[in-house]
Amino acid sequence: MEIGIKRVTNCLELPPSRERGFGKYHTDHFFQARFTQKRLWHDEEIRPFAALSLDPSSFALQFGFNLFDSLRVYGQENGLAAAFRPHDIYARFAASGARLGMVVPPRDLFINAISQISQADLRWMPETRGASLYARCNLMRIDPTIGKSIDPEFLFTVVMSPLGSYGRKPLAVKASSAPRSFLMGYGDLKIGINYSVNSVGVDQAKAEGFDQVLWLRGENSLIEELNALNIFFVFKDEIITPALNGAVVPGIMRDSVIKILSKRGLRVVERDISINLIEAAGANGDLMEVFGSGTATNISPIAKISYRDSVITPRKNQGDLTQSVYEELINIQVGSKSTFSDWMFPLEQKTN
Numbered sequence: 001m002e003i004g005i006k007r008v009t010n011c012l013e014l015p016p017s018r019e020r021g022f023g024k025y026h027t028d029h030f031f032q033a034r035f036t037q038k039r040l041w042h043d044e045e046i047r048p049f050a051a052l053s054l055d056p057s058s059f060a061l062q063f064g065f066n067l068f069d070s071l072r073v074y075g076q077e078n079g080l081a082a083a084f085r086p087h088d089i090y091a092r093f094a095a096s097g098a099r100l101g102m103v104v105p106p107r108d109l110f111i112n113a114i115s116q117i118s119q120a121d122l123r124w125m126p127e128t129r130g131a132s133l134y135a136r137c138n139l140m141r142i143d144p145t146i147g148k149s150i151d152p153e154f155l156f157t158v159v160m161s162p163l164g165s166y167g168r169k170p171l172a173v174k175a176s177s178a179p180r181s182f183l184m185g186y187g188d189l190k191i192g193i194n195y196s197v198n199s200v201g202v203d204q205a206k207a208e209g210f211d212q213v214l215w216l217r218g219e220n221s222l223i224e225e226l227n228a229l230n231i232f233f234v235f236k237d238e239i240i241t242p243a244l245n246g247a248v249v250p251g252i253m254r255d256s257v258i259k260i261l262s263k264r265g266l267r268v269v270e271r272d273i274s275i276n277l278i279e280a281a282g283a284n285g286d287l288m289e290v291f292g293s294g295t296a297t298n299i300s301p302i303a304k305i306s307y308r309d310s311v312i313t314p315r316k317n318q319g320d321l322t323q324s325v326y327e328e329l330i331n332i333q334v335g336s337k338s339t340f341s342d343w344m345f346p347l348e349q350k351t352n
Contacts, residue, residue, distance in 0.1 A: 012028055028048065029117055031117045033045070068192065131164045133162060137158050175216055201213055213226065225248050236288060
């Protein structure tokens with residue numbers, strides 16, 4: 001599928017690699033496509049980065065009708081660029097859209113949009129090993145109505161951001177029993193309201209010096225996830241991560257970690273787990289390591305979890321297993337490891 005492109009006349013100045021933190025800068029272009037009942041998906045175009053124009057009564061602004069997802073495009077050792085598991089990202093994106101009754105762009109359009117905007121803005125690819133272009137995909141319903149509508153219209157956009165080395169500092173985490181998502185049964189969706197409803201708790205935790213919040217659920221204080229990461233607890237004989245139960249986002253990186261660990265012959269258990277069990281394991285020395293997994297960071301070690309009046313600490317705040325999983329993921333993403341090489345989707349244009 002060929003997508004039209006209007007190139008910028010004056011390219012933006014590239015920031016120094018060390019300053020390319022998460023979401024701090026955008027690239028020269030963005031992608032957009034529109035859907036109407038009469039024309040279906042149309043006006044697919046890459047254009048210079050600019051503000052969108054929306055009707056003030058659009059469905060997305062009135063009712064928060066939007067969803068998003070993200071993936072990363074890596075510079076590989078052979079000089080090419082490749083996206084990490086884009087087909088799996090699309091499957092999650094489409095599943096979220098289906099649950100909300102949204103018309104999701106076809107998979108070919110989604111993948112081609114990522115591929116072609118990445119090629120248009122490859123000059124933004126950081127040079128550090130394992131750095132990437134971060135793609136944020138958004139779908140919103142934009143038909144202008146403050147009531148009911150039988151003719152939905154949708155806007156699909158992709159913006160890109162350079163992402164250097166990010167997320168390697170061991171995290172300090174605060175456990176919270178406040179609601180993470182807006183309704184039980186929708187917590188596994190990548191929809192904006194699931195992230196806005198808990199923003200007060202996240203902002204408060206950061207003001208107190210914490211990096212992220214670990215969300216708990218119910219009378220038994222069952223662990224769900226961090227505000228931007230799935231979580232893994234490493235014990236001597238097994239690694240435990242919360243089960244996917246409608247309250248936990250089915251992270252693509254989470255799935256990748258489980259596959260990597262399982263291939264090594266390690267026991268990975270997906271089940272409900274209470275913070276009280278983790279607190280006891282930290283106290284008696286059974287908790288070896290804790291780490292989070294997510295698109296933006298790959299793997300982030302966790303140094304401590306503050307829960308009520310106690311601080312839970314694993315034996316190591318950046319253990320050998322956490323580091324080895326991180327390194328294996330980077331080797332896969334830059335193309336220096338053949339195992340799981342099918343996770344990488346090559347783009348057509350060289351990075352240099």
